[in-house]
Amino acid sequence: MDGVHDMGGMHGFGPVPEDDAQFHAEWERAVYGMDKIAKAEGTFNIDEKRHAIERMDPAEYLGSTYFERWLDGLERLLVEKGHVTEAELEAARERVADAEDPEAIVPEREDEALVRAVREAFAADSDFEREGPDPSFEPGDPVRVRNDHPAGHTRSPRYVRRAEGEVVSVHGTHVLPDASAHGEERAEPLYSVRFDAAELWGPDREADDAVHVDLWESYLEEP
């Protein structure tokens, strides 16, 4: 989707903030923890999670901090997957609304099996390689990124669409996010593609540098 999350090359955001913190507050840690547990339990996959965050209202997305976006995406996924309802969320928010310290009203619960599941999920290797079709391109091949604008999830950033680049390596055959975010697992060859700054930014480029983007076979065509 052509969302506000697709930020590569946008102007106007100013200097990079000197904010080195991983978390700013306890509620951010709690959101991160809930997200990791849901992921460990297989409630959603990484592509569904990214797409959930991308569907946040664009003005809210830009006005939110990082973990506010996670919170928004987590709620959306839990509702869509049928684990909670909007009405339950609303009722829970009303119960918290009057609390002076929202953290204090959260009940305690111990669950050793869930602790083990989180630990095992962190210890497990990630493997997104699958059996699939042979690659059509090889290193050195010129490629152009297709001018596609799907309404669903994609990992083809806007700033490289219609641009020509060169395949620098083939990563193998990887799960295609465009399908995986919508409940279908399908694999395609994945390439590292090099783009010259001149091709992406024209005469306004900063220097003759290069950007590399990982792109799946169906994002690409022969120039």
Add this chain to the structure above:
Amino acid sequence: MSHDDHEHDGGEHGPAHEGHSHDHDHDHAHDPHEGVTPDDPRPRARALQSLLIEKELVSTDAIDEAITAYEQEIGPLNGARVVARAWADDAFRERLLADADDALAEFDFDVGVQHVEVKENTDDVHNAVVCTLCSCYPWSLLGLPPTWYKTPAYRSRMVREPRSVLAEFGVDLDDDTEVRVWDSSSEIRYMVLPRRPPGTEGMDEAELREVVTRDAMIGVERLDGEVTGDA
């Protein structure tokens, strides 16, 4: 940006081994006002947490486990171990650059590995990592990403004007050094292999680890010329 109203730890881009030292601060300690404001995210977060605990979908101890793992155990020391070995062992460096997944198998990290590619800085090339679409970051090697890495400013600008961004981090590059930016759009995670600084020739792997910084492995810091003989 709404980050301004958050307390943060000052933005010092410290060495890898300091990456585990963040203290647990608490909401109520960090909010000078009692109660909550209408746009405060705390009630919404705690409402969801309460609901998920009632439904037995999450637990207090599992949330603590997830936080402890990444805030205290898994950090940039993993990446620093890899870089130190690459500096000390040419054969390992070649394996790492050719097939990082294979080379990393010889480490016993406390975390599962992701698909990784390592990009080597040279006299002519400076590499840097970004994720323009979200915030992909080599968690298994560097731990949790710092806030600045996840900001619209870094995500939007690093692909268009990397030299300006790097200058903000104090990295000034010669015109004849090519900047290669790696936009992490897939499940491949990128890490930069910084150049080994002069003055480190006599150091062993354990000492070299202390020289490596998280930011150098993201590509927003140069270790070159920083002789740290007292490390």
